Amino acid sequence: MSTETSILLPTATVDLFLRDSKTIEAAKSLQHDWRFARVSVRVHDGDVEAAIRMYENAKSADIIMVETDTTEKAFIDRLGVLSGSCDEGTSAIVIGPVNDVNLYRSLTAMGVSDYLVRPVPVDTLSEVIAGTLIEKLGASGSRLISVIGSKGGVGVTAISQILANLSSETLLQKTLLIDAAGAWSSMGVGMGFDPVASTTEAIKAVVGKDADSLRRMLYQSNDKLAVLATGMEPMLEVSPQIAQFEEILNTTMSSYPVVIVDLSGAGPALKKSILTRSHEIMIVSTPTLASLRSARSLMTEVKKLQGGKGDHLDLIVNMAGIAPGKEVPKGDIKAALDHEPEAIIPFDPKVFIGTENEGRKVSADKVGAEIAMKLMPLLQKATGLRHETNDDAAQGGALGSLMSKLKAKK
Numbered sequence: 259m260s261t262e263t264s265i266l267l268p269t270a271t272v273d274l275f276l277r278d279s280k281t282i283e284a285a286k287s288l289q290h291d292w293r294f295a296r297v298s299v300r301v302h303d304g305d306v307e308a309a310i311r312m313y314e315n316a317k318s319a320d321i322i323m324v325e326t327d328t329t330e331k332a333f334i335d336r337l338g339v340l341s342g343s344c345d346e347g348t349s350a351i352v353i354g355p356v357n358d359v360n361l362y363r364s365l366t367a368m369g370v371s372d373y374l375v376r377p378v379p380v381d382t383l384s385e386v387i388a389g390t391l392i393e394k395l396g397a398s399g400s401r402l403i404s405v406i407g408s409k410g411g412v413g414v415t416a417i418s419q420i421l422a423n424l425s426s427e428t429l430l431q432k433t434l435l436i437d438a439a440g441a442w443s444s445m446g447v448g449m450g451f452d453p454v455a456s457t458t459e460a461i462k463a464v465v466g467k468d469a470d471s472l473r474r475m476l477y478q479s480n481d482k483l484a485v486l487a488t489g490m491e492p493m494l495e496v497s498p499q500i501a502q503f504e505e506i507l508n509t510t511m512s513s514y515p516v517v518i519v520d521l522s523g524a525g526p527a528l529k530k531s532i533l534t535r536s537h538e539i540m541i542v543s544t545p546t547l548a549s550l551r552s553a554r555s556l557m558t559e560v561k562k563l564q565g566g567k568g569d570h571l572d573l574i575v576n577m578a579g580i581a582p583g584k585e586v587p588k589g590d591i592k593a594a595l596d597h598e599p600e601a602i603i604p605f606d607p608k609v610f611i612g613t614e615n616e617g618r619k620v621s622a623d624k625v626g627a628e629i630a631m632k633l634m635p636l637l638q639k640a641t642g643l644r645h646e647t648n649d650d651a652a653q654g655g656a657l658g659s660l661m662s663k664l665k666a667k668k
């Protein structure tokens with residue numbers, strides 16, 4: 259595998275119209291390739307006619323692969339019809355029965371990006387798709403999501419855990435959750451694990467490219483969710499250097515499409531360095547005056563870090579209802595912070611403290627599951643992913659086409 263395509267691929271859709279069973283098998287196995295975590299690969303049973311029918315009303319994919327039995331002029335004509343119903347910028351790749359240089363030349367002359375001979379082995383398939391996507395969309399790495407509080411105890415750790423569970427279980431992303439609090443981390447209680455290493459040891463493992471040691475420091479919370487189980491150091495020890503902490507991110511982001519950092523217990527310098535490189539920043543505040551006032555200042559500073567725009571800045575108001583009659587009303591929050599909260603989470607100690615004490619996730623509780631879903635739109639924005647299961651994405655044929663039409667109409 260060439261190194262330039264051995265990266266996490268950008269968010270994209272690929273539709274394959276196939277008949278050859280070996281190629282279908284290869285295409286389906288791409289769904290388990292970590293590089294394709296953000297690529298929706300849809301395998302349809304059919305040929306160029308099925309593709310034409312599909313895109314009459316639906317938005318076309320970033321890449322369309324079409325298998326053909328013939329290389330006659332009739333096929334080339336139908337390919338022309340297909341290109342007429344595709345959006346500009348769609349790449350087409352043809353899979354044919356024979357190796358034919360003239361055909362290859364005429365196809366590339368009409369804008370087809372590649373011609374492959376069936377059966378296409380999985381390595382070739384992934385290489386060609388990866389190469390085409392990188393050329394089209396550019397290499398784009400993982401998403402780093404930071405969660406930070408306007409002050410202590412506002413629920414950053416609780417919300418980071420909910421986000422990590424949603425990302426891994428609902429969006430099905432390989433996710434890493436890191437608590438930057440060092441010994442002050444409270445993550446183990448809510449997630450039900452004991453720290454096994456110090457932050458310094460984790461840094462040593464990544465700098466020394468010691469994958470085995472690093473693996474031992476990861477607590478696997480579910481199939482797709484790992485938590486960096488650090489925090490063994492003494493509470494009053496000086497924290498490691500910031501540049502070194504960044505090494506942890508550099509290493510883990512190359513293999514985790516989604517990395518969520520809980521900044522609730524980090525010092526200001528570490529907060530700043532991680533916020534600076536984050537793709538999405540979620541600020542948590544309670545609806546109390548003291549917390550909102552800090553949130554306002556923090557938002558101004560974060561916007562500056564993001565070049566003044568704040569498009570990737572979200573405000574989560576947590577514990578709404580904690581002080582009835584003494585809280586700042588929703589309308590006033592918007593006016594005072596010049597920002598509408600992206601999510602409002604109710605104060606519910608039974609759900610939050612209850613599940614935390616038992617080391618269970620918030621969504622293990624019925625009410626908790628509904629509360630957790632309030633954060634889904636933020637996570638979708640942060641990752642660029644839709645809330646769709648892999649099974650939906652893998653559906654071909656009538657259902658697949660119906661689903662994409664439904665989506666296209668939204």
Ligand SMILES: Nc1ncnc2c1ncn2[C@@H]1O[C@H](COP(=O)(O)OP(=O)(O)O)[C@@H](O)[C@H]1O
Binds near residue numbers: 576578
């Ligand atoms: N919406 C909520 N309702 C009730 N309790 C909450 C809520 N959010 C968080 N908590 C609880 O408040 C406490 C502090 O939350 P935590 O996530 O540790 O805050 P932080 O990381 O910002 O310091 C925890 O015991 C947590 O379970």
Ligand SMILES: [Mg+2]
Binds near residue numbers: 416444522523
């Ligand atoms: Mg915390």
